[in-house]
Amino acid sequence: MDFSFTTKEEKFRLELRAWLEENLPEGWLEGTSNVSKDEGEYAVFLRNWQRKLYEGGWAAIAWPKKYGGREATLMEEIVYQQEMVRVKAPALVNYVGIHMVGPTLMQIGTDEQKSKYIQKIITGEEVWCQGYSEPNAGSDLSAIQTSAVKDGDRWIINGQKVWTSFGHLADRCFLLARTNRFDKKHKGITVFLLDMNQPGVETRPIIQMDGQHDFNEVYLNDAIAYDAEIVGEVDEGWKVTIALLMHERTGIGAQVFTLEQQFKELVALAKELKEDDMPLMDNPLVRHTMVDLYTRTRGSLLNYYRNLTKTLKNGHPGAEGSMDKLMVSELTKELLSQSISLQGHKGVLWKEDAISSNSYWQDNYLYSFGQTIGGGTSEIQKNTIGERILGLPKDMGR
Amino acid sequence: MDFSLNQEQEMFRGYVRKYLDGAGQTKTARAYIEGENESLRTLLSGLAELGCSSINISEDHGGMGLGPLDLIPVLEETGRSLLPGLFLETNALAVPLIEKFGTEVQKDRYLAEIAAGRKTFSLAWLEPGGSYGPSDINLEAKSLNGQLILSGVKSMVPDAGLADHYIVLVRTGKGKRNDGITLLIVDRNETNITMESQKNIDETRHLAALSFHDVEIPMGQVLGSMHQGWDALQEGLLSFNAALSAVIVGCMEKVVEMAAEYAKIREQFGQPIGRFQAIKHRIVDMKMDLETARSLAYYANWALESGAEDRVQAVSCARIFATKAFVRISSDNIQVHGGIGFTEEIDCHLFVKRARFYENYLGSTEQYYKQAATALGW
Numbered sequence: 001m002d003f004s005f006t007t008k009e010e011k012f013r014l015e016l017r018a019w020l021e022e023n024l025p026e027g028w029l030e031g032t033s034n035v036s037k038d039e040g041e042y043a044v045f046l047r048n049w050q051r052k053l054y055e056g057g058w059a060a061i062a063w064p065k066k067y068g069g070r071e072a073t074l075m076e077e078i079v080y081q082q083e084m085v086r087v088k089a090p091a092l093v094n095y096v097g098i099h100m101v102g103p104t105l106m107q108i109g110t111d112e113q114k115s116k117y118i119q120k121i122i123t124g125e126e127v128w129c130q131g132y133s134e135p136n137a138g139s140d141l142s143a144i145q146t147s148a149v150k151d152g153d154r155w156i157i158n159g160q161k162v163w164t165s166f167g168h169l170a171d172r173c174f175l176l177a178r179t180n181r182f183d184k185k186h187k188g189i190t191v192f193l194l195d196m197n198q199p200g201v202e203t204r205p206i207i208q209m210d211g212q213h214d215f216n217e218v219y220l221n222d223a224i225a226y227d228a229e230i231v232g233e234v235d236e237g238w239k240v241t242i243a244l245l246m247h248e249r250t251g252i253g254a255q256v257f258t259l260e261q262q263f264k265e266l267v268a269l270a271k272e273l274k275e276d277d278m279p280l281m282d283n284p285l286v287r288h289t290m291v292d293l294y295t296r297t298r299g300s301l302l303n304y305y306r307n308l309t310k311t312l313k314n315g316h317p318g319a320e321g322s323m324d325k326l327m328v329s330e331l332t333k334e335l336l337s338q339s340i341s342l343q344g345h346k347g348v349l350w351k352e353d354a355i356s357s358n359s360y361w362q363d364n365y366l367y368s369f370g371q372t373i374g375g376g377t378s379e380i381q382k383n384t385i386g387e388r389i390l391g392l393p394k395d396m397g398r
Numbered sequence: 399m400d401f402s403l404n405q406e407q408e409m410f411r412g413y414v415r416k417y418l419d420g421a422g423q424t425k426t427a428r429a430y431i432e433g434e435n436e437s438l439r440t441l442l443s444g445l446a447e448l449g450c451s452s453i454n455i456s457e458d459h460g461g462m463g464l465g466p467l468d469l470i471p472v473l474e475e476t477g478r479s480l481l482p483g484l485f486l487e488t489n490a491l492a493v494p495l496i497e498k499f500g501t502e503v504q505k506d507r508y509l510a511e512i513a514a515g516r517k518t519f520s521l522a523w524l525e526p527g528g529s530y531g532p533s534d535i536n537l538e539a540k541s542l543n544g545q546l547i548l549s550g551v552k553s554m555v556p557d558a559g560l561a562d563h564y565i566v567l568v569r570t571g572k573g574k575r576n577d578g579i580t581l582l583i584v585d586r587n588e589t590n591i592t593m594e595s596q597k598n599i600d601e602t603r604h605l606a607a608l609s610f611h612d613v614e615i616p617m618g619q620v621l622g623s624m625h626q627g628w629d630a631l632q633e634g635l636l637s638f639n640a641a642l643s644a645v646i647v648g649c650m651e652k653v654v655e656m657a658a659e660y661a662k663i664r665e666q667f668g669q670p671i672g673r674f675q676a677i678k679h680r681i682v683d684m685k686m687d688l689e690t691a692r693s694l695a696y697y698a699n700w701a702l703e704s705g706a707e708d709r710v711q712a713v714s715c716a717r718i719f720a721t722k723a724f725v726r727i728s729s730d731n732i733q734v735h736g737g738i739g740f741t742e743e744i745d746c747h748l749f750v751k752r753a754r755f756y757e758n759y760l761g762s763t764e765q766y767y768k769q770a771a772t773a774l775g776w
Contacts, residue, residue, distance in 0.1 A: 001467060001700045002400045075399060267776070287771045294774065295694065295715040302693035305401040312399070327686060382682040383675070390658045390685060392672035 003305070005079065012072075013079045019056050020087050025049070029087060039213065043169050046093035050124035053092070060098045060122050062249070067106065068122045074312060077250050085257040093166060097121035097128035101174050101193075103247040108232050108240065113193065117172070131175035131194065131218060132241075133163045139380045141176075142185035142238070146220060148177035148192065155179075155192065155230075157200070157223040163374070167203045167216035170196050174244075175225075180235050189237040192225040200224060210366035249311065251321040255328050255371070256304045259335065262364070263297045266290075266339055269361070273342060280342055293335055300327045319388040326381040329371040336365040401696070403470060411471030413448055418479045424745050427602040430482040435560075438482055445472070446515020451485070454493055459509035465703040466490075466637065470644045470696065477648025480748055482602045484518040484557050490641030491760075492519035492565060495581070495634040499622035504583065508563070520561035522552035522584075522608055523760065530761050532576035532628055537610065539568035539580060546570070546582065546620075548613040556759075558593055558606035561586055571625045581627035583619045590614075600755035602748060636709065638760060639717040640702050643695035646720040646756060650688045653727050653749050657681045657734040664736075677734060684730055687723040694719050714770035718763060724753040 005013070025045075027033035036042055053059040054068065062077055063069025072080065092098065102121045105113050120126040137143040146159025157177055167173070173194040180188030194201070200223030206215040232240040270281040270290060280286045307320040339361040340347035346355055350362050372378045386392040403411075421441050429437045445451065450472045455461025462468075469489065476485055489512070496508055511517040528534030537550030548568060555564065564584045571578020584591075590613045596605040622630040658681055661672030671677045698716035701709035728749040732739035739746040757763060 001402065001404070001696070003700070005399065078399075271776075281776050287776055288767055290776065291715070291718070291767050291770045291774075294711075294770070295719050296690065298697075298712075298715060299690035299694050299719060302401065302697050303689055305399065306689075306693050306696075308399065309401045313402075323686060323689060326682075327690070379675070379679070382679045385682045385685065386672070386678040390654075390681060392658060392661055392678050392681065393670045395673065395675065395678075 005075065009073075009075050009079055012076050013083060016058065016080060016083050019058060020083065020089070023052055023056060024087060024089065028090075035090075039168075043093070046091060046169075047124050047127070049090045050093050054123050059092075059094075059124070060102065063098075063102065063122065064106070067102070067118050074249055074308070078253055078308070081250060081253045082257050085254055085261055093169060094121060094124050094127045096130050096165070096170075096174065097126070100130065100244050100247060101128045104174075104231065104240065104244045107243060107247075110228070112228060113231070117193065126171040127166060127169050129164050129167045129170035129173050129196070129216075129218075131161045131164060131173040131177075134160060135162055138163075139377055141241075142189070144176055144178055144189065146175075146177045148179050148190060148225065150179075153227045155225045155227075157192070157194070157220045157225060159220050161218040161220070162215075163206070164203070164216045164218050165214050167196075167218050168205060168213070172196055173201075173218070174231075176237055176241065179237075182235075186238040188235050189241075190234050191231040191237040191240045193229040193231060194223065194225050195229075198223060208367070209369060210363055212363075212367070246316060248321075249317060251304070251307070251311075251317055252324050252328055253304065253308075255332065256301055256324065259297055259328055259332050260301055262332070262335055262339075263293060266293070266335060266342075269339060270342055273344075273355075275344070286342070289338060293331075293338065296327075296331055297335070300324070300331055303327060319384060322376070322381040322384040323389070325375065326378055326385065329368075330378060332371055333368045336361065336368045340365050401693075403467065403696070407468060407471050410468075411475060414445070414450065414472055414475040415478070417444060417448060418475055418481070421479075423479045424748060427480040427482050427748065431601040441481070442483055442485070443515055445476075445485070451489060451515040452513035454489060455509050455513045456497060459505055460513040461509065466640055466699040467696075467703050469641060470699055473641050473644040474648030474651065477645040477650075478652040480602055480649065480745075480752055482557070482604075484520055484561055486638070486641055486645055487521055487556060487561075488512055488517075488519045491521060491634050491638040492563075494637040495565065495621060495630065498633060499581075499630050501618070503618060504621065508583070517562040518560060519563050519565060520556050520558055521760065522555045522558075522564045522566040524552065524554045526551055526553045526607070528553075530765065532579060533574040535567050535569050535579050537566070537568050539570050539582065539615075541570075544617055546580075546615045546617065548582075548584075548610040548615060551607060551609050553607040554596060554598075554605045555608050557604050558586070558608060559595070559604060564608070565621065567627060567631070576628035578625050579628045579631075580624050581621040581630055582615055583621050584613070584615060588613055588615070598755065600748075600751040602752065603755055635760065636702060636713050639766075640695070640698040640713050642756065642759070643691065643698055643713075643716040643720040646724045646753075647688070647692045647695050649749055649752060650684075650691055650720075650724055650727055653724075653731045654681065654684050654688050656746065657684060657731045660735055671734075680730055680734060684727040687727050691716075691720045691723050708773075710773035711770050714766045714773065717761075718766050718770065721753075721757045721759075721763060725750070725757055728753045 025033045035045055050059060057070055060069045061072035061080055065071055102118055105118055134144050148155040148157045173196055175192045175194040176189055177192060178188055179190040182188045200221050202219040203216045205213045207213055270286055271279050273280045304324050307324055311317045343355055351359050354362050383395055387394055426437045426441050452461040453464050453468050457463040496504055525534055525536055539546040539548050566582045566584050568580050568582055569578055570580040590611045592609045594607045596607055598605045661677050662670050664671050694716040698712045701712040732746045735746055738744050
């Protein structure tokens with residue numbers, strides 16, 4: 001048993017730390033940076049940040065060197081996530097491109113696709129989104145109805161996608177469409193690398209309960225894709241989507257480390273806030289709750305490390321990732337709920353009127369409701385754990 | 399990064415499991431409930447032959463000189479079988495206390511005997527109507543002619559009838575504070591001790607009240623320093639609680655297996671009940687509790703073994719989580735089993751009862767919450 005990082009891993013950490021100090025936006029670490037709330041300007045800010053990451057060699061560290069990566073080990077990826085969480089680095093605008101599309105194309109893309117897309121993914125020149133969910137296909141992804149009909153060397157695509165993260169900023173979409181109606185729903189799906197900048201594609205924003213806009217609806221009305229934009233075989237897209245999921249080596253690492261950090265911040269909050277002149281942390285009931293949260297936060301981090309050890313030994317992640325996802329997302333929700341409770345009635349103040357004036361806790365609390373839904377709901381995770389880890393019989397209807 | 403038991407430890411687990419499975423798992427516990435102690439004795443000497451009782455005893459005293467992590471496999475496996483007896487109390491409380499605070503004479507006298515599986519220890523802490531707090535330790539030990547004369551009553555002494563020796567908390571100083579408490583090693587066969595058994599929910603563990611009537615104990619039986627027994631005990635409890643967490647992980651693992659296996663074979667409405675999400679998700683919640691308890695327990699033992707700075711909070715949290723989660727999931731296990739789970743016939747109830755036994759065993763849950771908060775500097 002060994003919880004330490006190797007000298008090489010620690011050297012990697014220091015190198016990244018030094019780079020971040022040098023290159024994070026002005027005032028970022030001090031919390032005085034002024035990032036525009038205007039959507040267009042914010043998009044430019046994110047693209048510039050990714051460009052900077054690329055130039056420093058930090059945009060896609062796990063990628064092969066020939067594509068601009070540094071062939072980082074799994075543990076180096078973990079260190080990377082820890083450090084990015086520690087400085088609360090700006091979001092990676094091309095997350096889908098770097099973590100899903102790029103590695104998938106490297107594995108099963110044609111030579112033409114590799115040379116056409118991969119470089120532009122890492123530089124941030126082309127931002128990608130994922131066209132998976134539909135109004136009637138959420139947890140049951142195989143129920144997608146968006147259709148692609150062959151027309152010469154083109155495909156005519158019609159349908160609607162939803163929950164498309166960064167769809168409003170994206171240049172291309174990793175799109176699932178139905179090309180054939182087989183008895184088995186998983187058959188007959190094809191993956192297209194769809195150009196978002198065309199008349200047949202329209203995105204409409206979805207405003208979340210936290211007031212933010214990450215997600216979109218994407219309407220496809222006679223959108224066009226070409227044969228050369230198909231990944232893998234026609235009708236065999238399900239295999240491609242599974243292959244894509246396997247590229248998520250680190251699982252929910254970033255969320256585990258965020259949870260750990262938010263717990264420390266919650267302790268600081270409970271020490272700072274007072275009720276009738278007494279710090280909340282001196283109240284036995286609050287201490288009890290905090291010990292409970294500490295225990296489970298530690299538990300989820302340690303569970304994550306135990307599963308990571310398995311991934312290191314087996315060379316690929318297993319179904320245990322569902323356990324990490326379930327626990328961390330549920331616990332994050334609970335922790336953030338507690339952050340609102342601790343603030344008393346002032347917990348309802350929002351935005352510039354919140355106690356922390358930037359409404360850090362309120363925003364994160366509201367956002368957390370999405371975490372037990374996106375990426376597979378808690379209920380779906382429980383089905384996966386029950387069936388794949390405990391060997392319980394499959395759910396009815398499947 | 400490597401958060402797993404090593405190959406030797408897992409291999410050793412294999413031997414112990416095979417042995418305990420061969421003995422019919424909870425069969426020994428059920429025999430013990432019926433008052434038949436012989437199978438337990440046989441089983442314990444078998445475990446000792448495998449080397450279980452010598453793992454964490456120093457090589458100078460006939461042991462293997464290994465640490466808390468090496469003890470985990472045995473602890474978990476005994477938990478799975480709900481093994482009665484005092485293995486945990488002997489190897490995870492008495493041994494660390496004697497190793498750390500014992501005199502050479504005490505070490506020579508007791509450690510090799512424990513390593514060989516010939517002697518066991520219990521702990522006489524609680525007194526009638528009292529709590530685990532230092533102010534409730536009133537059993538008086540008066541100094542007289544180079545001896546200590548004990549009079550008073552200890553209650554709820556675990557498996558007092560099985561133990562060869564007791565570690566007894568006595569009051570040697572005036573007042574109610576923790577700096578007047580001394581630990582003594584007392585033989586069960588000492589005259590003037592009377593034993594009265596106390597019924598408890600977990601019939602796989604026996605409890606008894608011990609009355610001391612002017613029991614004369616030589617000074618050489620003081621474990622650690624006079625009046626400083628409380629602090630020594632806290633050290634011992636760190637080892638004990640890390641080990642207890644591992645025992646509970648073993649119990650919990652068995653509980654989750656029982657629930658999952660039953661949900662696969664029990665059919666209602668023409669299908670296995672494990673297909674229903676109401677059942678499936680409940681068992682998944684149980685599994686989540688199990689794995690979290692395991693991570694916390696393994697880490698706690700690692701923290702102890704490596705002297706990590708956060709060992710006190712690590713051990714308290716492992717104990718808090720394990721004791722509470724065990725109550726939760728052993729109860730859920732009955733619900734998953736439905737009517738049969740409510741019967742004496744099936745093992746479900748034995749695990750609930752053991753969970754209740756451990757919940758406030760050698761320290762209350764609330765005390766451990768406090769200990770964690772203090773260790774965290776809150």
